[in-house]
Amino acid sequence: MKRPWNFAAGPSTLPLEVLQQAAAEMSDWEGSGMSVMEMSHRGRHYSRIRDEAEADLRSLLRVPDEFEVLFMHGGGSGHNAIVPMNLIGRNGRNRADYVLTGHWSRKSYNEAGRYGDISVAANAETPLDTDGRHYEAWTWIPSPDQWRVRSDAAYLHLCANETVGGVEFPELPDLAAVGAPEVPLVADISSNILSQPIDFTRVGVAYGGAQKNAGSAGVTLAFVRKDLLGHALPICPSVFDYANVAGAQSMFNTPPTYALYISGLIFKWLIRQGGVAAMQAASRRKSSTLYDYLDQSDLYANHIHPSCRSRMNVPFVLRNEALNAVFLMESEAAGLLSLKGHKSVGGMRASIYNAMPFEGVQALIAFMRDFERRHG
Numbered sequence: 001m002k003r004p005w006n007f008a009a010g011p012s013t014l015p016l017e018v019l020q021q022a023a024a025e026m027s028d029w030e031g032s033g034m035s036v037m038e039m040s041h042r043g044r045h046y047s048r049i050r051d052e053a054e055a056d057l058r059s060l061l062r063v064p065d066e067f068e069v070l071f072m073h074g075g076g077s078g079h080n081a082i083v084p085m086n087l088i089g090r091n092g093r094n095r096a097d098y099v100l101t102g103h104w105s106r107k108s109y110n111e112a113g114r115y116g117d118i119s120v121a122a123n124a125e126t127p128l129d130t131d132g133r134h135y136e137a138w139t140w141i142p143s144p145d146q147w148r149v150r151s152d153a154a155y156l157h158l159c160a161n162e163t164v165g166g167v168e169f170p171e172l173p174d175l176a177a178v179g180a181p182e183v184p185l186v187a188d189i190s191s192n193i194l195s196q197p198i199d200f201t202r203v204g205v206a207y208g209g210a211q212k213n214a215g216s217a218g219v220t221l222a223f224v225r226k227d228l229l230g231h232a233l234p235i236c237p238s239v240f241d242y243a244n245v246a247g248a249q250s251m252f253n254t255p256p257t258y259a260l261y262i263s264g265l266i267f268k269w270l271i272r273q274g275g276v277a278a279m280q281a282a283s284r285r286k287s288s289t290l291y292d293y294l295d296q297s298d299l300y301a302n303h304i305h306p307s308c309r310s311r312m313n314v315p316f317v318l319r320n321e322a323l324n325a326v327f328l329m330e331s332e333a334a335g336l337l338s339l340k341g342h343k344s345v346g347g348m349r350a351s352i353y354n355a356m357p358f359e360g361v362q363a364l365i366a367f368m369r370d371f372e373r374r375h376g
């Protein structure tokens, strides 16, 4: 079966073999006589699905025992409220600091303002002039040694990969090295989860919706260091209190059962592919091949600072914007879907998550080269 290449930012492409397995099991999961979506979440079949999903996720990311793995509702955006409601009262100061690097971290910051005293530790909304080059807002990442982190902040939040802008932290910062050893780091990893290892020694909470790189929409994955449980504000809804969710093995209420089953199939697929080390190597190869092509082209360009170009989301512009519409029309006809950039950025964006093979990137480049030859 030949499918088009889907470069959507999320929900996004899934491995065909995972979709085919889900289809084969749709009306009867392993002889149970039930679809996964018809099962009791407390029954023995679903318990196995849930437990295997957690065990596989833990082994893929080598999650230390000091961390809970939670399967929650609410998406990445829900976590913009769930994080402050659970953490901001931790030390009685009701303060949290945010690093702003684009669309998603700014949204997190805006929502947090409802829960306490929120301060901006670093902001990439201002342009940067460096090494004789100019970088626009949201195309660079301020160096951690210049962040202003308050030592009594309940946490510091950042977005590890800005899905819209296409900037990614090359590594999670060590807050001890920037003078804030007591401040837990909270990272939104919605769009680069499972594409590389996570250094859990640097993390307090990491969370992400599954629909970019870890399954379908509906389930949110959260890794929470155990000492951060139990500090929720009184206004925090019970179903969003990390301590309740952890205490009930993510069954405090009915979990998004089918979405978690799909994530579980993805985890098994990832293990068969060689795990996150293999995904990291593949993502570097795919993204650097695409960036190298963009950098030598006269028609296309990517404007992100080279130190923080995303391995997952590659925005690019056509220097002749009058060609945008025909580019999108012809690319779709060529079997390359969803290349239109986010409305706030314009241009194009190719999202190349784990499920996008190198072959898909090669097909994209072949099309772009041909398009440039015909229209450039």
Ligand SMILES: *Cc1c(COP(=O)(O)O)cnc(C)c1O
Residues within 6 Å of the ligand: 010, 074, 075, 076, 077, 078, 104, 159, 161, 162, 163, 188, 189, 190, 191, 209, 212
């Ligand atoms: C998509 C995305 C979100 C929002 O996810 P929802 O599940 O739609 O709430 C948050 N952060 C990042 C980095 C994302 O890519």
